[in-house]
Amino acid sequence: MFKTLSNKFYDIKNNFFSSGKINEKNIQDGIKAIEEALINADVNFRVVKGLVKRVKEKALGEELIKSVKPGDQFVQIVHYELVELMKSDDEERLPITKDLTVIMMVGLQGSGKTTTCGKLARYLIKKGHRPLLVAADTQRPAAIEQLKVLGKTLGEQISEERGEDFEVPVYSAPQDPPPKICKDAIPIAKENNNDIVILDTAGRLHIDDALMDELLSIRKKTKPDHVFFVMDSMTGQNAFDSAKIFNEQINIDGVVLTKLDSDAKGGAALSIKEVTGKPVKFVGVGEKLDALEEFHADRMANRILGMGDxxxxxxxxxxxxxxxxxxxxxxxxxxxxxxxxxxxxxxxxxxxxxxxxxxxxxxxxxxxxxxxxxxxxxxxxxxxxxxxxxxxxxxxxxxxxxxxxxxxxxxxxxxxxxxxxxxxxxxxxxxxxxxxxxxxxxxxxxxxxxxxxxxxxxxxxxxxxxxxxxxxxxxxxxxxxx
The missing domain is CATH 1.10.260.30 (Signal recognition particle, SRP54 subunit, M-domain)
Structure with missing residues (x-):
């Protein structure tokens, strides 16, 4: 995770600021190196330009604090700008304020949406909730069966951990259209005392009108409290365009980045909020059902700059x-x-x-x-x-x-x-x-x-x-x- 950026920032600090002296020349050299590092890490070009400009203005205009090494001050400026670039205005990842909360998961096919539904269910169960998974992807072969297997596996895991039977129900009605499936799941959740409904909607290989109409219909009929766009962090610049279109047409609340553990570059994490205006809420960091982490901008900035987490x-x-x-x-x-x-x-x-x-x-x-x-x-x-x-x-x-x-x-x-x-x-x-x-x-x-x-x-x-x-x-x- 962030291997490319971490290595580059580590080298930049050692190469330009290891002496402890800071001047306009090494600031300029350091900023140029940062720009190259960000572009090589697949960070959106517009995002890179904005970040570099702000770092340069602050670094050149910064009054040096005697008690802090100049090189460390430069790193602190970069750290601050990275956090600002990624942070969410709402520090709570997933506010639950109602007796029944509906979460709608959207995204392109192959982004890991169905697996993320299972991971999110486990995350919520650990916090004391009782989710109902809804198999509303009737387009992809075996999507319904995959969600049922995830629900069964998750129930077995929680039962073993708690030493008592625990079921993670999965609602499906493959003969019905997805908007009806999602709408019908809500009263079923209330009857069974589930307090969370997670809608696994259908994806496509590319964005089309039929997909958006279906998603808009689901949104209208279920009035979800949260809509999360699931994005494969390794798909590069094209994924940003998809995220932007989904936000414009569906109005997403946040992003879940999958496969971040396999993404050595990390450009998606740095770009997505600036491109869509919506923050990253969670990141997938492995294949197991417990491999879902809350996204914290300050912690990610620490990792990128080699400060650890x-x-x-x-x-x-x-x-x-x-x-x-x-x-x-x-x-x-x-x-x-x-x-x-x-x-x-x-x-x-x-x-x-x-x-x-x-x-x-x-x-x-x-x-x-x-x-x-x-x-x-x-x-x-x-x-x-x-x-x-x-x-x-x-x-x-x-x-x-x-x-x-x-x-x-x-x-x-x-x-x-x-x-x-x-x-x-x-x-x-x-x-x-x-x-x-x-x-x-x-x-x-x-x-x-x-x-x-x-x-x-x-x-x-x-x-x-x-x-x-x-x-x-x-x-x-x-x-x-x-």
Whole structure:
């Protein structure tokens, strides 16, 4: 996500402002580099021109603050303009103010609309709502069946998480026209005590009058509270034109960007509000039903500029770790009693949080930018888990007792090499030592308490990073030999 832009902005800051001195020449050079970076990232040309003009005016007219490095001030100006470009006037992603809220999803075929309906349903269920999914796409073969499968899968997931039966109903009437399907679904939702209705409407390969007439009819008959345009973030400039037409004819309330995790450029996220006048509300960051995130302009600007996104990272961790468990983990880190048992728990949590490279991209201080370019082998999780599972309970509690013969037994039991066992043990000791030092210096403090399990998750990643860095070094050596 934003790999192209993050790398470019990271280079711009290092190339033009690393000396700490700022003048008209390096401002001009930096602005030119920013313009090129934005255009290469598929940001709309008009958006680029406006952003660059505002940054230039502010940077050249900025009175330098003595306590802040000039280069950092320039980055702050860019950050402010990025946030202004993307932010929503309504900070709440999806206001629910009625007993029954109707959400209409629109977009072109292939944008991921039906899957997004399922993801949005899960998002709302986690917030205590009871959605009804409505299969109103009678044009695309298997669209109705796809939504039914999503509803069933989602119901099974929630039932397993809660330990009780939970159903996500899907209403369909393929013999009826879509406007009637959507209209009939509303009283059915009321009868079944559903408080949200999500309308999955039909898309087309291109915009046509028949599509717009159908959508306008659905809007008129159901009077939706929210209309979201679902857009594939990887489709480039043509998608902006489609979004603009949908807004002009249907009057959308916001945009859901899909496949943002696969979009290295990120131009759509930066352009869409300026082009349509409507903000991005949610972003799809993976194929799983829980891979839908709220869009926060300030967090996205942080990622683009290499400042990381610790808040989102912590949010993800907190969703998987209850408060009591987080407090227990925090205390173990503070007093350095963190064991292999805890490390195993952390790895299992991280696997549920999403793509590892994207998680690493949320780290601040330029580390996240650099880690996006590292070849991260996620199978290392499985190998480390196998190693820990091959240890006895005593060995997990006291790794220092693991001698040569124990290492050999563990390596055979896990199907790994003794050197991999050594590597894990060494990195575990380093991690525990680092936690001790952080505790002594007061770096944990209130920040860790507020983050819950967040830094625990980051700590758990560290052994995996060692393997990633070593593979990166090996690749460099091979290239040199060639």
């Amino acid at each position: 610790i808040v989102t990272l912590v949010d993800k961790a907190e969703q998987l770790m209850d408060e009591e468990k987080a407090e227990e983990m925090y205390q173990k880190m503070v007093d350095a009693s963190f064991t292999m048992h805890d490390l195993l728990d952390q790895f299992q949590m991280i696997k549920k949080m999403g793509n590892l490279r994207d998680l690493m991209g949320m780290l601040p201080g330029g580390l996240g930018v650099q880690m996006q370019n590292v070849d991260i082998d996620e199978s290392i999780f499985s190998r480390i888990e196998a190693i820990i599972h091959s240890m006895t309970p005593q060995e997990r509690d006291m790794p220092d007792i693991i001698n040569g013969s124990r290492k050999l037994r563990i390596s055979k039991g896990s199907g790994t090499k003794v050197q991999e066992v050594n590597q894990l043990l060494n990195q575990f000791r380093e991690m525990r030592k680092m936690m001790q030092n952080m505790s002594k210096s007061g770096m944990f403090g209130n920040m860790m308490s507020g983050m819950g399990g967040g830094l625990g998750g980051l700590g758990g990643m560290m052994p995996g990073m060692g393997g990633a860095k070593q593979r990166s070094r090996r690749k460099k050596k091979k290239r040199k030999k060639k």
